[in-house]
Amino acid sequence: MSEDDDRSPPSDPATKPPRPCAAGILASGSGGGGGVGGCGGGSTSVELFPAPFPDQVLENVLESVLCFLTCRRDRSAASLVCKSWYRAEALTRSELFIGNCYAVSPRRATARFTRVRSVAIKGKPRFADFNLMPHNWGAHFAPWVSTMAKAYPWLEKIYLKRMSVTDDDLALLADSFRNFKELVLVCCEGFSTTGLAVVANKCRQLRVLDLIESEVVDDDVDWISCFPANHTCLESLIFDCVECLINFEALERLVARSPSLKKLRVNRFLSMGQLYRLMIRAPQLTHLGTGSFGTVDGMILGDQEQDYAPAFAACKSLTCLSGFRETLPELLPAIYPVCANLTSLNFSYANINAEQLKPVIRHCHKLQTFWVLDSICDEGLQAVAAACKELRELRVFPIDAREDIEGPVSEVGLQAISEGCRKLQSILYFCQRMTNAAVMAMSKNCPDMVVFRLCIMGRRRPDHLTGQPMDEGFGAIVMNCKKLTRLAVSGLLTDRAFSYIGKYGKLVRTLSVAFAGDSDNGLKYVLEGCPKLQKLEIRDSPFGDAALRSGLHHYYNMRFLWMSSCKLTRQGCREVARAMPRLVVEVMDNEVDEGAIVEDEVEILYMYRSLEGPRDDAPKFVDIL
Amino acid sequence: MSKENGKHLPESETKLTLGLPGETRGPTTEVGGKSGTKRGFSETIDLNVESSSEKQHSKNSDHDDGFVIDHEASASRPPPPKAQVVGWPPVRASRKNVMKSCKFIKVGLDGAPYLRKVDLEMYNSYHQLLTALQDMFSSCLTIRNFLNERKFMDPVNGIEYLPTYEDKDGDWMLVGDVPWKMFVESCKRLRLMKSSEAIGLR
Numbered sequence: 001m002s003e004d005d006d007r008s009p010p011s012d013p014a015t016k017p018p019r020p021c022a023a024g025i026l027a028s029g030s031g032g033g034g035g036v037g038g039c040g041g042g043s044t045s046v047e048l049f050p051a052p053f054p055d056q057v058l059e060n061v062l063e064s065v066l067c068f069l070t071c072r073r074d075r076s077a078a079s080l081v082c083k084s085w086y087r088a089e090a091l092t093r094s095e096l097f098i099g100n101c102y103a104v105s106p107r108r109a110t111a112r113f114t115r116v117r118s119v120a121i122k123g124k125p126r127f128a129d130f131n132l133m134p135h136n137w138g139a140h141f142a143p144w145v146s147t148m149a150k151a152y153p154w155l156e157k158i159y160l161k162r163m164s165v166t167d168d169d170l171a172l173l174a175d176s177f178r179n180f181k182e183l184v185l186v187c188c189e190g191f192s193t194t195g196l197a198v199v200a201n202k203c204r205q206l207r208v209l210d211l212i213e214s215e216v217v218d219d220d221v222d223w224i225s226c227f228p229a230n231h232t233c234l235e236s237l238i239f240d241c242v243e244c245l246i247n248f249e250a251l252e253r254l255v256a257r258s259p260s261l262k263k264l265r266v267n268r269f270l271s272m273g274q275l276y277r278l279m280i281r282a283p284q285l286t287h288l289g290t291g292s293f294g295t296v297d298g299m300i301l302g303d304q305e306q307d308y309a310p311a312f313a314a315c316k317s318l319t320c321l322s323g324f325r326e327t328l329p330e331l332l333p334a335i336y337p338v339c340a341n342l343t344s345l346n347f348s349y350a351n352i353n354a355e356q357l358k359p360v361i362r363h364c365h366k367l368q369t370f371w372v373l374d375s376i377c378d379e380g381l382q383a384v385a386a387a388c389k390e391l392r393e394l395r396v397f398p399i400d401a402r403e404d405i406e407g408p409v410s411e412v413g414l415q416a417i418s419e420g421c422r423k424l425q426s427i428l429y430f431c432q433r434m435t436n437a438a439v440m441a442m443s444k445n446c447p448d449m450v451v452f453r454l455c456i457m458g459r460r461r462p463d464h465l466t467g468q469p470m471d472e473g474f475g476a477i478v479m480n481c482k483k484l485t486r487l488a489v490s491g492l493l494t495d496r497a498f499s500y501i502g503k504y505g506k507l508v509r510t511l512s513v514a515f516a517g518d519s520d521n522g523l524k525y526v527l528e529g530c531p532k533l534q535k536l537e538i539r540d541s542p543f544g545d546a547a548l549r550s551g552l553h554h555y556y557n558m559r560f561l562w563m564s565s566c567k568l569t570r571q572g573c574r575e576v577a578r579a580m581p582r583l584v585v586e587v588m589d590n591e592v593d594e595g596a597i598v599e600d601e602v603e604i605l606y607m608y609r610s611l612e613g614p615r616d617d618a619p620k621f622v623d624i625l
Numbered sequence: 626m627s628k629e630n631g632k633h634l635p636e637s638e639t640k641l642t643l644g645l646p647g648e649t650r651g652p653t654t655e656v657g658g659k660s661g662t663k664r665g666f667s668e669t670i671d672l673n674v675e676s677s678s679e680k681q682h683s684k685n686s687d688h689d690d691g692f693v694i695d696h697e698a699s700a701s702r703p704p705p706p707k708a709q710v711v712g713w714p715p716v717r718a719s720r721k722n723v724m725k726s727c728k729f730i731k732v733g734l735d736g737a738p739y740l741r742k743v744d745l746e747m748y749n750s751y752h753q754l755l756t757a758l759q760d761m762f763s764s765c766l767t768i769r770n771f772l773n774e775r776k777f778m779d780p781v782n783g784i785e786y787l788p789t790y791e792d793k794d795g796d797w798m799l800v801g802d803v804p805w806k807m808f809v810e811s812c813k814r815l816r817l818m819k820s821s822e823a824i825g826l827r
Contacts, residue, residue: 215719401716
């Protein structure tokens, strides 16, 4: 899913446009007799002239044309042209995207868009992933599913990200949508294997069940056995995040009776042997998640070596490989047959070193997406740079996420990647030390960069060669990467870095800041300089009320602003809330922190535009100003 | 992400254990001047009496902090300068948890047809490990504890086994001689050796 956002909501979507009397014509058909008629007995609005039926024709034409408009920003633009276009667009929108579940109510959304087949809803802000948001904050799926159950009986697809979903919600979903086809849950929690069982059992047309980085409670229910007994429509089954034992025999039978299955990502409780048995039943797979890629439950059978390469070789369509949760490096050669065709490889759970990586990566000429652990070191990254000339996205995760350790990757790896992978568009790089020079090199070598996220894990760490702040490096990124829309900064940064971002980051939509800046000016530069800014998350930076005020002109254009452990006061936040009635200003404390908190100090500010005003499901620890 | 360690269990304040050689935990190494310094003979006896509360405590945190607690037992100790903060670095918990459990080693029992595998990261003491091993080979073994010794015994035929391990240098050592953390670091594989064969190790 992209991170695109809607424009500001129209000023009053709830008002129904007045119906022209030509509406009477609608009942009799577009080409039918014009003139008088159809407007209800005794109505004074009876037309004396032929009813303008071309309006209806125009609307039909418009609706037909709008069906081809898929991009939601284009659709929103079309809806603003006039009331008739607004109406036509609302009737023809089949994919609904709700970027913030509290920005609009389910009732309002379903009232405007009545013919939706696919819904995407996002809930908590990203910092919730790192325990910065207290538990039970909200983002409940329940009100959405109960409203949609009545409004969208023909709903086919649901995508949820960072929402709280219960088994009851899943049961209602399974009961309400006869034609339900796709369920994708990303970073969600609150449900269990019971909920999965209900979906598997009742959604007979289910094609996609994707559970990605979600927390699933183990209810000891054998949900794999609950899929339809005859052949299924399954095209994608992803459950690598599900930390529960599953019934392998049932899974094997399921795969055997799912001829359309193209994507299968199993969890780490499956051994290589079991994976092998699945693969030989599904050579048509395009996406495979290998589970452990080793052994499980402690059983290693003597010296028996099964050759798994043929199973991989048989999957001639395989382009996307992941899993590798407990990799036995000696088994890696099994994947050589597929490397040349891979466009995506996720080694981010595989604790392998450079020597173990090299024989694999040098075959991966077509690789576009690569996720890996820093255990491969700078040397491994150099091998990637040498082999993967088509690389678009790279993510390097830390195997040891502490601050004060040596760290296996550095500016050397980043430099190598920038020189070898010129088409790079997206990077997430965790490291312990970095230099401005390497970041600047990347800004020049990779002009297509859209997403640049550098996490120097030591807080406020300067360029380790020059001792300088990292201002110039990040400045070069915003200056040279003209397509940049997402930026995450780290290391020692002064207000200067933010002045660069404000001056050059004209397309930046998402900005993530931690332990950076000197004064209010830093935030001011950004709020005043970045017209496209929509999502701003800041932690532990010295920005206060004055800085907050400097964004008043822009907050209605943003999806949200998160500021935690900054220098905000309640009074300052209250002033913003008063100045902007359509903004919901939530203030809360993170329950984890101890120690005396100064009375007026705000620990967490989370504010977002909304048509609905303060939500009614806010827990006690949330204060809505 | 691990939470700041503000909570101590009373029992663990009285536990004396060593820091890992080379462990970079700042002022936790103030005692004795550097990490790895022995604090006294009590740590060797102590291995027998670790309680389940220690396991509970350590389970609550994401990093090896068993030593931080001990060194902070003294009130005059200043807090570590860079205490871990909530949510930093921004790595999701599911990623961190998975990375934790990658100290898998093979375990062999002399005479048994299959090797087993254990994840040493899952345990916090010798007692826990040995209990787990006993469960794993439950058809064959029970633990017999003597003071400062660990043995397994097959009740059926009376054969005694000693837990031994191969360390980084390739030497076979008796399990239990070094502090737990040091053992986890250096252990490459485990072998439950018949007592009769273990003469050179005693």
